[in-house]
Amino acid sequence: MDEDFSVLFLRTCLVGCLLGVAGTLYFLFGLAGYVHSAPLNFSIVIVLLGAGLFLLFHFFAIPRQTNWVGWAVWAAIFAIVAVEIVLGLLPPTSRDELTHHLAIPRLYANAGRIIEVPIAPYAYYPMLLDMLYTPWVYWGFDFVPKWIHALFGFLTGLLLYAYLGGRMNAVYGLVGFFFYTSTPAVARLSHWGYIDLGITFYTTASLLCLLRWREERQALRWLGMAALSLGFALATKPNGLVAGLLISLLFLMVIVKPPRKSPIEMGYELVLFGGLVLLPFLPWLLKNWFQTGNPFYPLLGNLFPSSAGPAAEGVSFAGLGIFEKRALLYGENFWQILSLPLRVFVSGQDDNPRLFDGVLTPILIIFLPWSFKGKWLDEKKFVATFSLLFFLYALFLVDMRIRYILLIVPFLVILATYGIFNVYLRIKRPIYLIAGLFFFAAWHGLYLWEYFSAAAPLSYLNDNESRNSYLTRMLPEYTSFQYVNRATATTAKIYLLFIGRRAYYCERDYFHDGGDLPGYLLGAVRAAENTDQIAQALKRKEITHLMVREDLLASFLTHNLSRNQSTLWNEFAMNRLRLLFRDGRHAVYQLDG
Numbered sequence: 149m150d151e152d153f154s155v156l157f158l159r160t161c162l163v164g165c166l167l168g169v170a171g172t173l174y175f176l177f178g179l180a181g182y183v184h185s186a187p188l189n190f191s192i193v194i195v196l197l198g199a200g201l202f203l204l205f206h207f208f209a210i211p212r213q214t215n216w217v218g219w220a221v222w223a224a225i226f227a228i229v230a231v232e233i234v235l236g237l238l239p240p241t242s243r244d245e246l247t248h249h250l251a252i253p254r255l256y257a258n259a260g261r262i263i264e265v266p267i268a269p270y271a272y273y274p275m276l277l278d279m280l281y282t283p284w285v286y287w288g289f290d291f292v293p294k295w296i297h298a299l300f301g302f303l304t305g306l307l308l309y310a311y312l313g314g315r316m317n318a319v320y321g322l323v324g325f326f327f328y329t330s331t332p333a334v335a336r337l338s339h340w341g342y343i344d345l346g347i348t349f350y351t352t353a354s355l356l357c358l359l360r361w362r363e364e365r366q367a368l369r370w371l372g373m374a375a376l377s378l379g380f381a382l383a384t385k386p387n388g389l390v391a392g393l394l395i396s397l398l399f400l401m402v403i404v405k406p407p408r409k410s411p412i413e414m415g416y417e418l419v420l421f422g423g424l425v426l427l428p429f430l431p432w433l434l435k436n437w438f439q440t441g442n443p444f445y446p447l448l449g450n451l452f453p454s455s456a457g458p459a460a461e462g463v464s465f466a467g468l469g470i471f472e473k474r475a476l477l478y479g480e481n482f483w484q485i486l487s488l489p490l491r492v493f494v495s496g497q498d499d500n501p502r503l504f505d506g507v508l509t510p511i512l513i514i515f516l517p518w519s520f521k522g523k524w525l526d527e528k529k530f531v532a533t534f535s536l537l538f539f540l541y542a543l544f545l546v547d548m549r550i551r552y553i554l555l556i557v558p559f560l561v562i563l564a565t566y567g568i569f570n571v572y573l574r575i576k577r578p579i580y581l582i583a584g585l586f587f588f589a590a591w592h593g594l595y596l597w598e599y600f601s602a603a604a605p606l607s608y609l610n611d612n613e614s615r616n617s618y619l620t621r622m623l624p625e626y627t628s629f630q631y632v633n634r635a636t637a638t639t640a641k642i643y644l645l646f647i648g649r650r651a652y653y654c655e656r657d658y659f660h661d662g663g664d665l666p667g668y669l670l671g672a673v674r675a676a677e678n679t680d681q682i683a684q685a686l687k688r689k690e691i692t693h694l695m696v697r698e699d700l701l702a703s704f705l706t707h708n709l710s711r712n713q714s715t716l717w718n719e720f721a722m723n724r725l726r727l728l729f730r731d732g733r734h735a736v737y738q739l740d741g
Contacts, residue, residue: 150313150314152213153310153311153313153314153321154310154314154360156206156306156309156310157307157310157311157314157356157360158369158373159202160202160206160303160306160307160310160353161307161353161357161373161377162373163198163199163202163203163303164300164303164349164350164353164377164380165373165376165377165380166195166198166199167195167196167199167280167300168276168350168376168377168379168380168383168428169428170191170192170195170196170279170280171276171277171279171280171383172276172279172383172428172431173191174188174191174192174279174280174282174283175262175275175276175279175431175432176431178256178261178262178279178282179261179262179435180261181260181261182261183256183257183259183260183261183262183282183286184257184260184286188283189283189286189287190283192279192280192283193283196280196296196299199299199303200295200299203299203302203303203306206306207225207226207229207302207306210222210309210318210322213313213318214317214318214319214322215319217319218318218319218322221319221322221323221325221326222322224326224330224589224593225305225322225325225326225329225330228326228329228330228335228596229302229329231596231600232298232335232338232339233295233298234600234605234609235294235338235339235599235600235603235605236291236294236295236298236338236339237291237605237608237609238291238294238339238603238605238608238618239290239291239608239615239618239619240290240291240293240294240340240341240652241619241622241623242340242341242342243648243650244340244342245293245340245341245342245652246623246648246650246651246652246653247268247270247648247649247650247651247652248268248270248271248278249275249277249278249281249293249341249342249343250281250285250290250293250341250652251268251649251650251651251652252265252268252270252271252275252278253278253279253281253282253285253286254285254652256282257282257285257286264439267659267660267661267662268649268660268662269445269446269662270446272436272439272440272445272446273385273386274382274383274384274385274386274388274429274432275343275432276343276346276380276383276384276428277296277297277300277343277346277384278343280293280296281293281296281341284296290341293341294338294339294340294341296341297337297338297340297341297342297343297345297346298338298339298345300345300346300348300349301329301334301337301338301345301348301349302329302338303349304328304345304348304349304352304558305324305325305326305328305329306325307349307352307353307356307558308321308324308325308328308352308558308561308562308565309321309322309324309325311324311356311562312324312562312565315523315524315566316565316569320565320568320569323565323568323585324561324562324564324565326589327509327511327561327564327565327588327589327592328557328558328561330589330592330593330596331508331509331512331557331561331592332496332498332506332507332508332509332592332595332596333496333506333507333508333550333551333554333557334554334557335592335595335596335599336498336506336507336595336599337551337554339599339603342551343384343385344385344551344554344555345554346384346385347381347384347385347387347388347391347555348554348555348557348558350377350378350380350381350384350388351377351378351381351388351391351395351555352555352558352559353373353374353377354374354375354377354378354381354391354395355374355395355398355530355531355534355559357370357371357373357374357377358370358371358374358395358398358399358402359527359530359531361374361402362402362527362530365407365409368417368420371417371420371421372420372424374395374399374421375420375421375422375423375424375425376424376425376427376428378391378392378395378396378425379424379425379426379427379428379429380428382425382428382429383428383429383431383432386447387552387555389444389447390538390541391538391555392425394534394537394538395534396421396425398530398533398534399421403417403418441453473547474488477501477502478502488543488548489539489543490513491503491504492504492508492543492548492550492553493508493509493510493512493513494510496508496550501547501549504548504549504550505549505550505551506549506550506551507550507595508550508557509588509591509592510588511564511585511588512557512560512561512564513560513564514564514567515563515564515566515567515568515571516563516564516567517567518566518567518568518570518571518574519532519563519564519566519567519570520532521570522566522569522570524566528563528566531559531562531563532559532563534556534559535556535559535560535563538553538555538556539553539556568581568585616630619653623650623653624732624733624734625647625650625695625697625734626653627731627734628695628729628731628734628735628736629653629654629655629695631728631729631731631736632654632655632656632693632695632736633653633654633655633656635728635729636656636692636693636736637692638656639657639692640656640657640692640693641656641657641658641659641689641690641691641692641693642654642656642657642658642659642691642692642693642694642695642736643658643659643660643669643686643689643691643693643694643695644658644659644660644695645660645666645669645694645695645696645697645701646666646696646697646700646701646704647660647695647696647697647734648664649664654695656693657690659689659691665704666701666704668685668689669686670704670705670708670709671685672685672686673705673709673713673716673717673720674709674713676716678716679716679719679720679723679724682716682717682720682724683720683724683739683741686739687739691739692738692739693728693736693737693738693739694725694736694737694739695734695735695736695737696734696735696736696737697733697734698730698733698734698735699733700733705717724739724740724741725737725738725739725740726738726740
């Protein structure tokens with residue numbers, strides 16, 4: 149690899165690890181009760197600011213290293229960056245921001261420490277990026293987590309630029325940078341305060357550093373960087389465990405292949421890799437161990453009996469395979485299911501679980517037949533093996549969602565760029581290749597424009613629309629939360645029913661079920677013999693109010709209660725619940741008596 153690109157690659161990995169160290173230290177100090185500490189919070193600001201300046205400095209230095217073609221691609225990437233910055237200024241409205249990645253940090257900010265949140269099983273997952281979000285939520289700048297998430301996405305693009313630029317040239321590095329950041333699923337996530345771009349960065353850095361170490365077995369800095377990055381991936385999201393297993397297997401394949409080192413040297417490499425992988429992940433394991441008795445809670449409950457109770461409630465499809473699930477849920481036939489691996493890349497649709505709840509791009513697979521030619525064939529095989537195994541895991545062991553396989557996208561971009569390079573070398577009329585690439589670039593741009601149009605940010609950013617007005621337009625339950633925040637006592641506790649657990653904008657104490665269905669309420673009604681017993685069950689949770697999406701609750705109870713139980717519930721609702729507020733399908737009730 150060219151020395152300049154190698155240095156840029158290493159420095160980008162180091163910046164990512166610095167962000168990971170900052171998040172880990174914030175977690176440890178947060179457990180000790182320092183969430184309100186000004187020095188702690190401003191240290192996060194300094195680290196993030198440094199990472200952002202690093203990205204901007206090297207991004208704006210790229211045009212000096214390329215020709216007019218590279219300039220054109222760079223300008224397209226710059227346009228994406230600009231649009232994502234604008235979209236990042238909007239208040240949070242996406243589901244996982246409101247249920248998890250901002251809602252849980254808000255609880256930490258309110259408590260002044262990192263606390264246990266038993267009602268939310270996902271609060272026990274590793275939350276490395278959420279630690280970087282917490283100071284901003286505490287200060288009320290809740291749009292900044294969107295920029296932090298986008299930062300990891302663009303750092304991944306910079307990694308691809310450095311890797312592919314070193315293997316080919318700066319133009320191909322920019323092509324990889326562009327097609328990664330413009331992939332519709334990546335572009336959509338870049339203006340949401342999620343964590344998927346974080347785990348994608350760390351997984352990409354880990355595997356590519358492992359490949360660099362494979363080239364230079366004496367350069368342990370690459371092995372150490374691969375291990376640390378993998379540890380931060382484990383500390384970011386649960387599917388990091390799968391990435392960790394696969395990358396560890398690839399690491400073992402490297403050390404046993406010739407030229408082999410002595411047993412002592414191999415043992416040192418094993419200890420170094422294993423120790424540095426475990427180091428960032430260990431604090432999260434210990435936290436869960438002490439809180440629940442299961443270091444991986446809410447996962448692996450069959451191996452580690454937990455004191456925390458069931459992780460979630462509701463119907464499970466765990467006993468069904470992928471074919472049965474999709475046939476049952478979506479009515480798909482054998483041929484539709486058989487074509488799933490292809491459909492993931494060509495027929496995804498946002499907000500549609502049947503169509504994988506996201507959009508990838510066919511360019512990730514179109515050039516695969518030409519990828520495995522020329523140099524670096526072993527590297528390509530490593531990258532392809534990881535991508536294939538992770539894809540099969542997501543396809544057969546979990547419900548397929550684009551976000552679940554996002555961390556293989558950079559590796560498919562690498563293979564696609566190699567394929568483009570090889571086609572360019574062999575094609576007689578490159579204009580056809582350029583036209584095809586331009587078509588996909590325009591198609592990606594159309595998706596980004598649709599995201600921009602759906603968010604409609606200009607009225608808000610021009611101060612023609614207030615924050616409350618914007619949120620009222622985007623979130624149907626927001627007016628009910630406004631009423632709760634304005635009209636209920638500060639000691640109130642709200643039971644959220646069919647609100648999708650989107651509790652971020654609730655400024656009162658609240659309760660919701662661990663799953664999507666109101667299992668606690670259903671159990672209370674089924675176990676009660678009179679209305680007083682239902683009220684007592686709610687009061688045991690200190691519930692004073694119910695915030696309800698009425699149509700969904702009515703349908704749920706109709707289908708899950710017997711005739712006598714339905715009569716009891718109707719009597720309870722009539723005599724013990726007092727309507728305070730209704731807006732559309734959402735309502736707020738007070739529990740009386």
